[in-house]
Amino acid sequence: MFYFIAKRSVISFFIMLAATTLMYFLTISSGDPFEDLGETNGPEKAATIAARTEAMNLDVPPIPRYFLWLQDVGHCLVPGGISCTLGQDRTGAAVLPQLENAMGSTLRLVVVATVLALILGVVVGIVTAIRQYSVFDYSVTFLSFLLFSLPLFWLSTLLKQYMAIDLNTWLANPQFSYLTIALIGVIAGVVWAVVVGGDRRRRLMVFGVAAVATALALYLLLVTGWFTKPGFGLLGMLVSAAGVAVLWTALLAGFRRRRVLHAALAAAAVSFIGYLVSIPLLENPNWFIVLALVVVTAVVAYLVAGVVGGPFRAQAAKIGAVIAVSVGLLIVVDRLLQAYPTLSAKAGGRPIPTTGSQSANLAGTFWEINLDFALHLILPTIALTLISFATYTRYTRASQLDVMNQDYIRTARAKGLSERTVLVKHAFRNAMIPITTLMAFDFAGVLGGAVITEQVFGWNGMGKMFVDGIDHVDPGPVMAFFLVVGTAAVLFNMLADIAYAFLDPRITLS
């Protein structure tokens, strides 16, 4: 493992070195750095030219200039390095502080989009594979082809123009007519019926239950004014925790062993108690406190579930920890939702922003600031997620189908294992093996996509640094952007390989 990382780091270093060379020379030969000065003459122009020449080392020939830049980067690699600036842009300002500003928002966007696309894509991909050649499968296939074919900038612009505006207008006065509620119920019913499938009777039943439940829930949310003052509430949290417990048990263990279910419910109870206890602590915390609370709850839930699980303690304890983390996530969501009314008021009643990565000069609690981040993320994340979601579903579907045709799946069935065990325990892990490779590629793709989304949504992120840099033929910001992107790509590749070896015991890292 250590040897593998060391070896890969060395190789990656040289690949990065070669890639920076390529990138540097492409950038400096992409145009004339003085082009924007135009035909005008005068002392200002001469001064600007002199300043730029000085800042960008234009008096030095290209090859030594590249080494000058390398030297600047080298300063940052030396521990406790002196004057780590990553060079200067054309105005002579150090690049590093600009990069630090830009990096946060871009990485937030890229990571959120990747994680969401991965989770959604894998889940939908597996369901389509299980329900191969069903209406659901065909619909998702068509949808993913459509998403493959959507230009990102076009989609982003549409989202920004239509979805944000309409959503904001609706949120100002969240009401639906009975007809709309019924219609949404019917749509939800159809979707569920298509997803679940089965024979005619079962589909009708699923349709009925889902339609009525959705319409009823929507109606209740509307009359209680949930959309103006959202949150789970005490009862909601209790029900959610129990629901989470049942769901995870169904997925990870099945209900054949009662003790496992009891252990899961015990873990849910622990998490709920944790929720009650943490209420005062979470008024205006920081990420460290939040994380610590989640960890503590998870450990307690792990122990309690283990004890309740009795002979099945190993499995029960793991499920307990998973439940605690899930409930922790719900608590965070709940807190963010609770911050919504104040934030919405601060945003002048139009809470979904269409430009920028955060509100300027927002003063508020931890939750308000993070909700602000989240709301800014909504639109660009949807755009980015939709595009990679298509890739993940297609690959997951293909991989899952391939695995389902393997002999060991037949063996698992021949043992009399339940379909849940066959899918979750035997198929899922094998199907994920090729997805790890995809992850590395897709991450680089999403980073590239971020350039476009940032442009559309007017973010001051790394994408803008890059596009402006290319426009100005200014290698400083371009290369800074590339250092981050390239390192992230290389790092993700390595992580993917490690994940691969982790999933597949036949592979040893060397």
Added chain:
Amino acid sequence: MTRNDSPRDDSRASVELSEMTLQSQDTDIATATPTREQTDRIRTTEAKSQGRLIRERFFRHKGALAGIALLALIFLLAFTSIGFAGIPGWWNKDYDVLADRFNEGRPTLTLWPFSLGEHPFGQDVLGRDYFALTMRGTQTSLIIAFIVGLVAMVIGTTVGAIAGYFRGWTEAFLMRITDVVITIPTVVIAAAVAGIVAKHGIIPFALFLGAVTWTGLARLVRGEFLSLREKEFVESAKSVGASSARIIFRHILPNTVGVIIVSTTLAISSAILLETALSYLGLGVTAPDTSLGKAINDNRSALTVRPWLFLWPGAFIIGIALAVNFIGDGLRDAFDPKQTRVKQ
């Protein structure tokens, strides 16, 4: 489905056999009812060449057929309407002629009763006919996408084939180069390249885009070569002393055609998106040329007032990409017999 083993068998040379088999099957028609003995003979000799099997599978794929129809329609519309390379088309307006705006430049296209009207896609801010402009953009985008696809195919196949067949240092060297290019996200490297060549016109722009997007294909082809070179039929050719060139071109390459065609198709669809994205960022096609992405970029501020300026080019981008993707999917199914569609 049936064919006779006619006397042609012995009279011609075996070198042309593959083509002949294809032809003979196309022309043979099972007209007369065959006798019992004949059916038996036909059954046992019933032969479908691989090309025919692939075609059959492809034409069973409804999405691919729809894709072909859509792409053909777009091609036809784009190239006949405003003409191409000096040949005039049937549309009477030019994309660069300024005119007064009718009715705020709204589209005059009506579907029922069908009528194009004066400006079917409306007019842009300067009163230019947006139909002609969109057609012109479609032409450019299609040309660029196909050139990019072809260049990527040639480079990718060559690099992949050499690396996969010769192994050793050659492979290590070529694959490290591929790694270097892959490390840079396509949009990023394409943007840098576009800065250099885009102003020289669309053909150099397309060639250079192709020169930076071949990496995926190279990896795939290399993988195919790696597995095929271990196959016994390759050993068999080696054991009779076939040269490396003969093994590559006659034995291995024909067996990778499926992978190459499929990935080229998909490369074309991503090239469409890449070109439009670059043009949108202002890094792609420059005036006086126009492309679908550039048309959107030029009119991005007009979205609220004149959404058609935004929607029409977008619809064409999606149409082309969707069609190509479906064709690619059909080809994948056709070339990969493992994926025979089985109805429950």
Added chain:
Amino acid sequence: MSTSSVIISDEQAPVGNGPILAVKGLGVEFNVDNEWVMAAEDVSYEIHPGEILAIVGESGSGKSMSSMALLGLLPRNGRSSGSAKMLGKELIGASQSTLRRVRGNDIAMIFQEPMTALNPVLTVGEQIREAVEQHTELSPAQAKKRAIELLRMVEIPEAERRYDSFPHQFSGGQRQRAMIAIALANDPMLLIADEPTTALDVTVQAEVLDLMRKLNKRLNSAVLLITHDMGVVADLADHVVVMERGRIVEAAPTAQLFAAPAEAYTKQLLGAVPHLGSKVGGVLSDVEVVDGHASIHEEYAEAALRAQATHTASGVVPALELTDVDIEYPGRFRQPAFKAVSGVSLTINPGEVLGLVGESGSGKSTIARAVTGLIKTSGGKVRIGGTDITDLSARQLLPLRKKFAIVFQDPAASLNPRLSIGESIGEPLLLHEKPGRAELDKRVAALLEDVQLPVAFRNRYPHELSGGQRQRVGIARALSLRPDLLVADEPTSALDVSVQAKVLELLQDLQRERGFACLFVSHDLAVVELLASHIAVLNKGILVEQGSTEQILKYPRDPYTRRLLAAAPVPDPAHQALRREQRSALIAAGAVD
């Protein structure tokens, strides 16, 4: 079910006198391109407690699919009809939840390919344990104990430690044992074994068959054995059902079927199986075990040695001569090179057939490839017709390539799918003799006739041909340049027995007619016996013994050769029973020696 090593067994329905499984009119169909294609039809049989019933047939006979249908394990495009009653309970058309309670509990299965049949990402122990947990109320700890017990029962050494191993860390035979452990986890009434030993080497096969026989006796469960191998049937089965193209042809007790087959197809099938010892008259017949020591007639042995020596030094230029050949697969960084073959010397005189015999991993295919210049040797000399080819460059080797040719094992992989049969056969001619079109055409046609294929086949593509036809094409291609030496690397091991018989006959005829020397590589001693005048036995890259066919088969000196010979089952139940005894005596003696 109360043997000492089995600690728990769940309640089982009392097994009366009736059959455990009664199959009646079972049919299986597959939907291919919207057409229902029959895979099995009107299959009926019964299995009683303690009985081993074998279903025999060649590929495409429906033997496997009709058994899958019993447990509802058909592929998604399959459907079944008819009836299969387990102790009166109908299985065909039963709900999935009913079938799940039967699977692995009342009826368990083991599959052909233990490598792919075990989940690569889960430990072997885990895969046994979950089978136990599924059908019992045992706690994980108890189930683990039971799993280790089962591993011990199938004779896996160090069961506790191996519990945590992954399938790829097991050998092929151990994997199949693990599969059997999974199948036996809940003491099933019926074990369905689908080609359980086909993927295994003969010596391992013999061990696995022994194990199955032992377990069958001890647990008194019934076994449904699906196989194509008449030797395995003779070794294990009480009753036999013969299937052809989805239908049952004949059903009879094993002894009766082998002694007096009633149907023409059965006769043909039995006739096609090569019978070890048929040519030399008895295998290991001169090896005796006295006082726990194996011994042979010393005079015979010495005479054989002398004969071998004179044969090697007969003065004629050998068609092939290997002297102290080493072959290494180069190691990667940090991995040592792997020596596949070391110090092998052998001689084939013109017109002779030498059988090179060994199990998987013995290096026999490596030698075949080295002889044809496909891989480099790392030491020793390979002389073909007197010329050493080890140091020749590709260019120098080219004219020599006319003198030797190779036929590969897998006829599906050895023909380029994109070349027509005519082009494939014509390629060596085109490369070496550059004939004109008409001439090439004539030669290809003649070659097709030689291998008894219609001339019209030249326009076909490999996927349109059956396995046997493809192998004939492979032979035609190899013989196109009239080589002096033919290397045949397991040329018939991928074929059904009846096809194998015909291809072997063809090969024999051609060899007699054309008089080329032949290095015949095979794992199957019975096939080698048919063709070869001399045999060389390889074990782990070392040539342990060589001599005339008679000497090797009748009085082998090397313990490994003896084990190999004793392990190969013969298609004759009575004889096989005797051989089984001889084998256990030999193994006992081997342990002493």
